[in-house]
Amino acid sequence: MSAIMRIGVAGAGLIGRKHIELIDASADCVVAGIADPSAEAKTFAATQRIPWYPDLRELLERERPDGMIVASPNSMHLKMALDCIERGVPTLVEKPVTDTVVSAQRLHQAVQRSGVPVLVGHHRRHNPMIRTVRKAIGGGQIGQLTAVAGLWLLKKPDDYFNVAWRRERGGGPILINLVHDIDSLRFICGEIVEVQASTSNKVRGFGVEDTAALLLKFANGAIGTVTVSDATPAPWSWELSSGENAAYPKQKQPCYLFAGTKGSLAVPTMQLWSYPGQDGWYAPLTCAELTAASFDPLVEQLRHFLAVIAGGETPLISVEDAAGTLAVVEAVREAAQTGARVSPRQLMEQTA
Numbered sequence: 001m002s003a004i005m006r007i008g009v010a011g012a013g014l015i016g017r018k019h020i021e022l023i024d025a026s027a028d029c030v031v032a033g034i035a036d037p038s039a040e041a042k043t044f045a046a047t048q049r050i051p052w053y054p055d056l057r058e059l060l061e062r063e064r065p066d067g068m069i070v071a072s073p074n075s076m077h078l079k080m081a082l083d084c085i086e087r088g089v090p091t092l093v094e095k096p097v098t099d100t101v102v103s104a105q106r107l108h109q110a111v112q113r114s115g116v117p118v119l120v121g122h123h124r125r126h127n128p129m130i131r132t133v134r135k136a137i138g139g140g141q142i143g144q145l146t147a148v149a150g151l152w153l154l155k156k157p158d159d160y161f162n163v164a165w166r167r168e169r170g171g172g173p174i175l176i177n178l179v180h181d182i183d184s185l186r187f188i189c190g191e192i193v194e195v196q197a198s199t200s201n202k203v204r205g206f207g208v209e210d211t212a213a214l215l216l217k218f219a220n221g222a223i224g225t226v227t228v229s230d231a232t233p234a235p236w237s238w239e240l241s242s243g244e245n246a247a248y249p250k251q252k253q254p255c256y257l258f259a260g261t262k263g264s265l266a267v268p269t270m271q272l273w274s275y276p277g278q279d280g281w282y283a284p285l286t287c288a289e290l291t292a293a294s295f296d297p298l299v300e301q302l303r304h305f306l307a308v309i310a311g312g313e314t315p316l317i318s319v320e321d322a323a324g325t326l327a328v329v330e331a332v333r334e335a336a337q338t339g340a341r342v343s344p345r346q347l348m349e350q351t352a
Contacts, residue, residue, distance in 0.1 A: 008033050036054075052348060066131075081098075090119075090308055093118060117315055120318070134187060134188045238255050
């Protein structure tokens with residue numbers, strides 16, 4: 001990559017500032033400007049000596065960036081991504097791709113019409129552990145996949161909820177956090193074809209859930225369960241188990257269990273359990289450890305995005321693919337509200 005690329009960032013919250021930090025650390029790109037109307041963003045931009053704009057369109061017109069990263073609130077993703085597409089600017093849109101399946105489908109149609117590449121920021125797909133697990137399961141290392149168990153249990157600090165939208169529908173762990181795990185499970189295990197769910201807001205009494213339990217059916221016949229709560233001190237979540245983000249104290253505990261006819265795999269501890277000879281519950285189990293490379297998936301995501309801008313790679317996570325993850329999340333909410341079994345595919349077809 002010979003030329004230094006100029007990347008704009010829309011949204012200077014936590015994830016937006018993380019993107020800016022990664023761009024600053026890269027030898028291949030620089031920050032073209034920040035688009036965020038808040039006073040805090042203006043002050044931040046001034047301290048970093050980065051051009052600041054209250055409006056994305058003004059940034060696009062004045063700076064003409066090579067690419068844009070959209071890290072704004074979910075409800076603004078569609079409009080901002082469409083603004084970028086209109087000007088032919090390749091875009092990385094943070095997860096979830098939009099706030100509804102309907103808007104995600106609209107964005108997908110715009111990408112198809114324009115040919116402007118859009119990458120969605122489900123960054124865990126760039127994680128070498130996730131890739132290793134996908135290859136192991138897809139390659140039959142544990143035999144036929146039969147069952148999956150996922151846990152996302154931790155406690156968010158009380159001041160996290162001082163922000164009003166985090167206490168309201170759409171601001172809870174299903175859309176903000178579990179969407180990551182749903183995407184990882186789709187990537188590793190294949191499509192989710194049916195969802196049942198139950199949610200509770202008993203702990204805090206906010207308008208959004210603090211706890212949920214999911215029952216998932218995969219296209220390959222495997223059954224999965226996922227339990228999520230952001231109201232309990234616990235070590236069983238990707239954030240605390242994986243060591244992916246140094247801000248979280250790493251715990252040597254699994255948060256995913258994959259069971260197959262020839263073995264089982266705990267992730268991210270990467271323990272592979274199987275019978276060395278005759279199998280059956282009386283036989284001794286052996287434990288081996290899968291190895292994976294170690295690198296920051298956000299750094300790899302940025303490298304990939306720059307390659308997408310240059311035309312050397314196609315987006316690993318397309319808008320259409322990310323819409324499939326969002327459809328599962330919407331199916332979870334509908335299943336929890338109605339008590340019915342919900343098909344994500346049918347939900348997408350109904351809204352198309």
